Amino acid sequence: xxxxxxxxxxxxxxxxxxxxxxxxxxxxxxxxxxxxxxxxxxxxxxxxxxxxxxxxxxxxxxxxxxxxxxxxxxxxxxxxxxxxxxxxxxxxxxxxxxxxxxxxxxxxxxxxxxxxxxxxxxxxxxxxxxxxxxxxxxxxxxxxxxxxxxxxxxxxxxxxxxxxxxxxxxxxxxxxxxxxxxxxxxxxxxxxxxxxxxxxxxxxxxxxxxxxxxxxxxxxxxxxxxxxxxxxxxxxxxxxxxxxxxxxxxxxxxxxxxxxxxxxxxxxxxxxxxxxxxxxxxxxxxxxxxxxxxxxxxxxxxxxxxxxxxxxxxxxxxxxxxxxxxxxxxxxxxxxxxxxxxxxxxxxxxxxxxxxxxxxxxxxxxxxxxxxxxxxxxxxxxxxxxxxxxxxxxxxxxxxxxxxxxxxxxxxxxxxxxxxxxxxxxxxxxxxxxxxxxxxxxxxxxxxxxxx
Amino acid sequence: xxxxxxxxxxxxxxxxxxxxxxxxxxxxxxxxxxxxxxxxxxxxxxxxxxxxxxxxxxxxxxxxxxxxxxxxxxxxxxxxxxxxxxxxxxxxxxxxxxxxxxxxxxxxxxxxxxxxxxxxxxxxxxxxxxxxxxxxxxxxxxxxxxxxxxxxxxxxxxxxxxxxxxxxxxxxxxxxxxxxxxxxxxxxxxxxxxxxxxxxx
Numbered sequence: 114x115x116x117x118x119x120x121x122x123x124x125x126x127x128x129x130x131x132x133x134x135x136x137x138x139x140x141x142x143x144x145x146x147x148x149x150x151x152x153x154x155x156x157x158x159x160x161x162x163x164x165x166x167x168x169x170x171x172x173x174x175x176x177x178x179x180x181x182x183x184x185x186x187x188x189x190x191x192x193x194x195x196x197x198x199x200x201x202x203x204x205x206x207x208x209x210x211x212x213x214x215x216x217x218x219x220x221x222x223x224x225x226x227x228x229x230x231x232x233x234x235x236x237x238x239x240x241x242x243x244x245x246x247x248x249x250x251x252x253x254x255x256x257x258x259x260x261x262x263x264x265x266x267x268x269x270x271x272x273x274x275x276x277x278x279x280x281x282x283x284x285x286x287x288x289x290x291x292x293x294x295x296x297x298x299x300x301x302x303x304x305x306x307x308x309x310x311x312x313x314x315x316x317x318x319x320x321x322x323x324x325x326x327x328x329x330x331x332x333x334x335x336x337x338x339x340x341x342x343x344x345x346x347x348x349x350x351x352x353x354x355x356x357x358x359x360x361x362x363x364x365x366x367x368x369x370x371x372x373x374x375x376x377x378x379x380x381x382x383x384x385x386x387x388x389x390x391x392x393x394x395x396x397x398x399x400x401x402x403x404x405x406x407x408x409x410x411x412x413x414x415x416x417x418x419x420x421x422x423x424x425x426x427x428x429x430x431x432x433x434x435x436x437x438x439x440x441x442x443x444x445x446x447x448x449x450x451x452x453x454x455x456x457x458x459x460x461x462x463x464x465x466x467x468x469x470x471x472x473x474x475x476x477x478x479x480x481x482x483x484x485x486x487x488x489x490x491x492x493x494x495x496x497x498x499x500x501x502x503x504x505x506x507x508x509x510x511x512x513x514x515x516x517x518x519x520x521x522x523x524x525x526x527x528x529x530x531x532x533x534x535x536x537x538x539x540x541x542x543x544x545x546x547x548x549x550x551x552x553x554x555x556x557x558x559x560x561x562x563x564x565x
Numbered sequence: 566x567x568x569x570x571x572x573x574x575x576x577x578x579x580x581x582x583x584x585x586x587x588x589x590x591x592x593x594x595x596x597x598x599x600x601x602x603x604x605x606x607x608x609x610x611x612x613x614x615x616x617x618x619x620x621x622x623x624x625x626x627x628x629x630x631x632x633x634x635x636x637x638x639x640x641x642x643x644x645x646x647x648x649x650x651x652x653x654x655x656x657x658x659x660x661x662x663x664x665x666x667x668x669x670x671x672x673x674x675x676x677x678x679x680x681x682x683x684x685x686x687x688x689x690x691x692x693x694x695x696x697x698x699x700x701x702x703x704x705x706x707x708x709x710x711x712x713x714x715x716x717x718x719x720x721x722x723x724x725x726x727x728x729x730x731x732x733x734x735x736x737x738x739x740x741x742x743x744x745x746x747x748x749x750x751x752x753x754x755x756x757x758x759x760x761x762x763x764x765x766x
Contacts, residue, residue, distance in 0.1 A: 195748045224726045231733050238741045247752045250745060251761045257741050258692065261705050261734070265712045268730040272716040275723045285722050305671060332764040 118156055118168070119215045121149035122175060126208025130201055139183050142204065150176035153215070160219055163429075167218035167355050170433060174348050174440050175211040181444050182207065182340045195245035203243065203338075209236040210344065217352040222290040223271045223313075226356055230320055231264050233349055241337045241345075252332035259329040260320055267316020267356075273309035277367070280305075291359055295366040306367040313360045314376055321353035323414055324384040327407050331391075334403035335456075339447025342399060346406040347440035351432045354413050358428070361417060370420075378418020382507040384411025385514030392521035398449070398456040401525055402442050405480055408518045409435045409488075412495055415511045419498040427494035434479075434487030442476035445469050461529040474530050481522040482515065570596055570680045574687035575656045577707060581643045583634040583699060587627050590703050593684060594622050597710045600677060601717045601731075607724045614728035618713075621735040626706055629743040630699050633756075640756050643700040652694055659686035677718045685711025698749060698756040702742040709734045 125145035132138040150172040156165060182203070197206070213236060216229030234257070242253030271289060278288035278297070287293035315326070322330035330350075334342050357377065364373035388407035395401040409431065416428035448469025450456050464470025479486035492515065499508035569592065576589035598619055605615035634640045645652060663683035672678040688711055691704030713731040720727070746756060753760045 196744070224729065227730065228733060231730075231737060235737050235741065238737075238745070242745065242748065245748065247760075248763055250748055250752065251764055253741075254698065254745055254749070254761060255764075257738070257745065258701055258705060261738055262689075262692070262708065265709055265734060268734070269712050269715055269719075272720045272723060272727060272730075275726060276720040279720065279722050285725075288720075288723060289726060308671075336764070 114155055114159060115219050118152040119212055119219060121152045122146065122211035122215070123205075123208040125149045126205050129204065142183050143180055146176055146179045149211075153219075156219070160221075163355070163358065164218050166429065166433070167351065168215060170351060170436050171211065171214045171218060171348050174344060174436060175207075175214070177440065177444075178340045178344045179204070179207060179211075181343075181447070182338075195242065195250075197239045198243055198245050203240070206236045206240050207341070207344075210240065210341075210349075214348055214352050218355055221292065222287075223274065223359070224289045226359065227264065227268055227271055230267070230317070230353065230356060233320075233352070234260050234264065237333075237337075237341070237345060237349065240341045241333045243338055243341070244336070246336075249336040252329075252336035255329045256333040259326065263316050263319025263326060265316075266319070267313055270309050270312030270314075270316055273305065273312060274363070277306050277309055291363050294363050303368055306364070307369040307372050310360055310364040310367070310369055310373050311376060314357060314373065314380075317353050317356040317360065318380055318414075321350050321357065321410050321414075322384075322407050323380045323410055324387045324407065327384065327388070330407055331400055331403040334406060334443075335397060335399040339399075339443050339450060342403070342446070343440035343443035346403065346443060347436040350406055350410050351436050354410060354417075354428075354432060357414070358417065358425075374418050374420050376418075377414050378504060378507050381411045381414030381416070381418055382510040382514070384408065384414065385511045385518070386411075387514075389514035389517030389521070392518050395521065395525075396458050398446050398458055398461060398525070398529070399443070400456075401458070401521065402439065402446060402480075405442075405518060405522065406435075406439060408514060409439070409480075411514070412492065412511070415507065416491075416495045416498055418507065419495070419502040419504055421498060421501060423494060423501055424498035427491050427498050430487065430494065431491035434491055438476055438479040438486065438488060441472065442480055445473035445476050449473060458525055458528055464529045470530060474526060477522055477526045481519050481526070566596060566600075567680055570683065571660065574659065574683055574707075577687050577703065578656050578659075578690045578694060579649065579652050581645050581695075583641050583643055583697075584631065586643060586700065586703060587630050587634075590707055591623060591627050593687075593707060594710045597684060597714045598623065600680075601714060601727075604717050604721045604724050605728050611724040611728045614725070614732045618728060618732040618735050621732065621739050622706060622710065626702070626735070626739045626743075629739065630702060633699060633743075633746060633750075637750065637754060637756070639754050640697070640699055643695045643697040644757065645694050646696045647694055652690075655690045655694060656687070659683055659690060662686055675718045677714060681711055681715035681718055683711070684714060687711070696758040698746050698758065701758065702738065702746065705738045705742065706735065709738060 129138060129142045129145055132141045153168040153172050210233055213229050213232035217226055220226040220229060238253050238257050241256050242250045275288040278294050281297050283293055283297050319326035334345050337345060361373055364370050385408050388404045392401055392404045413428045413431050416424045452467050452469055453461060479488060482488045482492045573589045573593035577586055580586050606612050660683060663679045666672055666682040667679040685708050688704045688708030692701055716727045
């Protein structure tokens with residue numbers, strides 16, 4: 114049944130190609146992909162809750178992306194003369210991408226998980242370079258080079274973990290299965306286990322776009338067609354973070370969870386700070402949203418690094434809230450791009466008067482972490498997890514990054530929704546007040562241990 | 566065998582003629598395949614995957630790269646970004662690091678850990694040193710070969726996982742890499758990485 118759920122999106126993409134009249138094909142695409150998205154529901158009880166949550170996320174956003182793409186494909190995305198810039202190829206690649214992500218989150222061992230992550234590269238490299246424009250090809254090339262290095266490193270780490278498992282007495286068929294490794298955690302070599310999980314982290318963090326392995330992400334996410342950008346930012350990054358969560362559980366079982374948690378925490382803090390700073394200088398809407406993905410991936414990593422049940426819950430809530438917010442932001446950016454023909458912030462003033470602009474306003478406010486949206490709650494929980502873990506320095510670095518990202522998103526929102534002066538002024542005041550409050554909080558967080 | 570691997574790896578980094586670098590890559594990857602073969606042939610599945618990886622790495626990729634260089638005279642030189650002395654230093658650093666790996670207590674009993682690290686480091690050095698898309702493609706493939714050898718040395722009991730990884734990695738790099746290089750030719754006949762710097766900041 115798991116195999117069927119994984120294959121369903123790809124199979125439905127192939128079946129849709131059999132329908133000839135364009136109108137019938139569109140209806141068939143929506144119906145069949147809806148069915149494919151519903152298949153993971155049959156896995157309740159067959160896989161654990163973590164897999165189920167992520168499979169639900171992948172399926173819902175995969176379906177939304179397909180519907181959005183079906184409706185918007187009148188836009189001439191494929192302007193170049195590349196072989197793969199065809200509508201049918203686009204939907205086949207989208208189906209492959211969706212299936213590969215389901216494989217990542219439904220796999221029961223690191224071998225299949227690695228295969229899923231690697232397969233996403235196969236589909237998405239062409240989707241990133243789909244337009245055939247020089248900059249899109251440049252983004253696709255960077256994506257290929259950096260992610261190939263990353264997944265190659267992850268494979269080495271997985272094999273090293275397999276060596277640890279074999280040495281602990283597991284047979285080769287279970288050496289990469291996390292449940293078996295966790296159950297067998299008695300006799301392992303800690304230095305090798307530490308090395309294996311650290312190497313796996315570096316590999317998966319590359320695909321998640323964590324600093325300093327993030328260089329490909331802003332390019333790829335900003336140059337892909339808008340629906341694909343939404344899926345890359347909202348779901349693919351989440352799948353890579355899922356791989357980190359699985360590695361984290363194994364690291365904890367092998368007795369090297371502290372080292373792993375510290376590494377994840379600092380990857381997260383650095384990602385938030387660097388992305389927050391770079392968001393302040395962005396002049397392109399999609400690139401701004403792409404850097405925001407690095408920031409949010411960092412927040413999830415920071416929460417995982419803080420650890421504990423609060424940190425883990427905050428990380429999962431943040432993954433889900435970010436997936437929906439970021440996908441809707443990129444979908445809205447796609448609408449805006451089709452209306453204005455550009456995503457340059459300076460050319461997007463007065464967006465409030467358009468449908469895409471109104472959707473974008475909501476998505477940007479959600480992404481900036483304002484109440485009552487889910488990201489506000491999850492970010493508060495991350496801060497609480499950091500305080501509970503007494504990780505003051507990492508928390509302060511992360512908070513400063515979040516404030517910078519908040520300021521950048523708020524400024525961009527005011528700039529592009531310029532026609533709405535009243536909301537702009539309110540947002541501006543609110544952002545200054547929130548920034549001041551957050552900075553005061555950061556100062557307090559750093560100061561508390563010293564006062565004590 | 567160590568000496569041939571050293572010479573082939575050094576040629577990858579030091580040489581700038583595309584045909585000679587491809588020849589060095591074929592020798593290097595051929596030797597790696599030879600070393601990995603005994604453990605890779607353990608099960609029918611690992612045998613099939615080994616053959617697939619072999620075909621992709623030693624037939625499809627070199628022929629594809631050679632054909633680009635043959636049709637496009639500008640791509641016959643890889644235009645290294647740094648001068649020869651610096652490339653020589655890069656080779657020596659790779660060799661020193663590989664020698665260091667062999668001396669580490671965890672890897673002392675694994676004589677092929679050194680060549681594996683050296684191959685991977687030479688591939689990585691190619692990514693940094695050469696400013697040509699074909700060179701980066703060869704670098705990625707060489708890095709993959711090094712990681713495959715390293716994996717086989719570390720966990721000979723997992724031939725299927727290793728060969729699966731090697732075959733799929735080679736498929737992704739060869740298939741996407743050659744398709745993107747073909748698409749780039751319209752914009753950038755030199756296949757120069759310098760032209761891939763418009764997306765910055």
